[in-house]
Amino acid sequence: MAAPAENNSPDAPSNRLRQSWEANADAWCDAVREGRIESRRKATDEAVLRAVLRADPARVLDVGCGEGWLCRALARRGVEAVGVDGSEPLIKAARERGGGTFYACSYAEIADDPDRLRRGYDVVVCNFALLGETLRPLLEALHLLCAPTGRLIVQTVHPWAACEDRPYTDGWRTEDFRGFGEAFDEPMPWYFRTLASWVDTLCGADWLLEALRESSHPDTGAPLSLLLTCRKRSS
Numbered sequence: 001m002a003a004p005a006e007n008n009s010p011d012a013p014s015n016r017l018r019q020s021w022e023a024n025a026d027a028w029c030d031a032v033r034e035g036r037i038e039s040r041r042k043a044t045d046e047a048v049l050r051a052v053l054r055a056d057p058a059r060v061l062d063v064g065c066g067e068g069w070l071c072r073a074l075a076r077r078g079v080e081a082v083g084v085d086g087s088e089p090l091i092k093a094a095r096e097r098g099g100g101t102f103y104a105c106s107y108a109e110i111a112d113d114p115d116r117l118r119r120g121y122d123v124v125v126c127n128f129a130l131l132g133e134t135l136r137p138l139l140e141a142l143h144l145l146c147a148p149t150g151r152l153i154v155q156t157v158h159p160w161a162a163c164e165d166r167p168y169t170d171g172w173r174t175e176d177f178r179g180f181g182e183a184f185d186e187p188m189p190w191y192f193r194t195l196a197s198w199v200d201t202l203c204g205a206d207w208l209l210e211a212l213r214e215s216s217h218p219d220t221g222a223p224l225s226l227l228l229t230c231r232k233r234s235s
Contacts, residue, residue, distance in 0.1 A: 031181050064086075143207075208233050
């Protein structure tokens with residue numbers, strides 16, 4: 001079944017999502033580098049780093065790399081790291097800090113021409129980076145970039161916690177970045193998925209779920225994220 005056509009109007013959530021990352025790039029870099037995001041500081045950064053290293057990779061592609069922290073953490077451990085992001089300001093910030101090779105490239109561009117990023121990655125990781133509604137074209141393109149025995153690792157917000165008191169159904173939500181600092185100019189639309197929807201989305205793009213792990217707050221025990229490790233259906 002073909003993916004539904006995206007709404008390309010300026011007010012469409014997917015376009016406002018891109019605009020948010022352009023407007024908030026500097027604020028995001030400061031929040032990450034100053035450790036303002038408690039869930040990351042307490043659990044989720046270490047969780048995704050451990051998940052990637054568990055695969056013992058030589059080469060990793062970080063899709064939606066932001067300002068490049070994960071690539072730098074991997075490079076310090078001897079892993080060749082390549083980061084890609086659709087936000088030019090974030091890629092500029094990543095290049096200034098170094099620790100990897102960084103490309104400015106949208107998800108649509110990756111889907112249209114995956115070979116612009118070369119092939120043969122042992123791990124392709126999407127760390128809180130799959131925020132849109134239509135993911136299948138990108139997820140299918142990542143098959144071509146991942147080595148035959150490689151892995152796709154996705155970390156996302158834990159749907160049972162992120163749902164809060166709203167209906168547990170797929171749909172667009174809004175992040176206002178409260179608690180991250182005062183410099184965030186634009187709220188960010190993002191697409192909420194249930195646990196079942198995440199599994200269906202990955203399997204629908206011919207990824208087989210191999211492991212599902214959860215990170216939690218070390219003090220409260222509250223769930224913070226899902227970590228989904230997948231392999232190619234054909235491998």
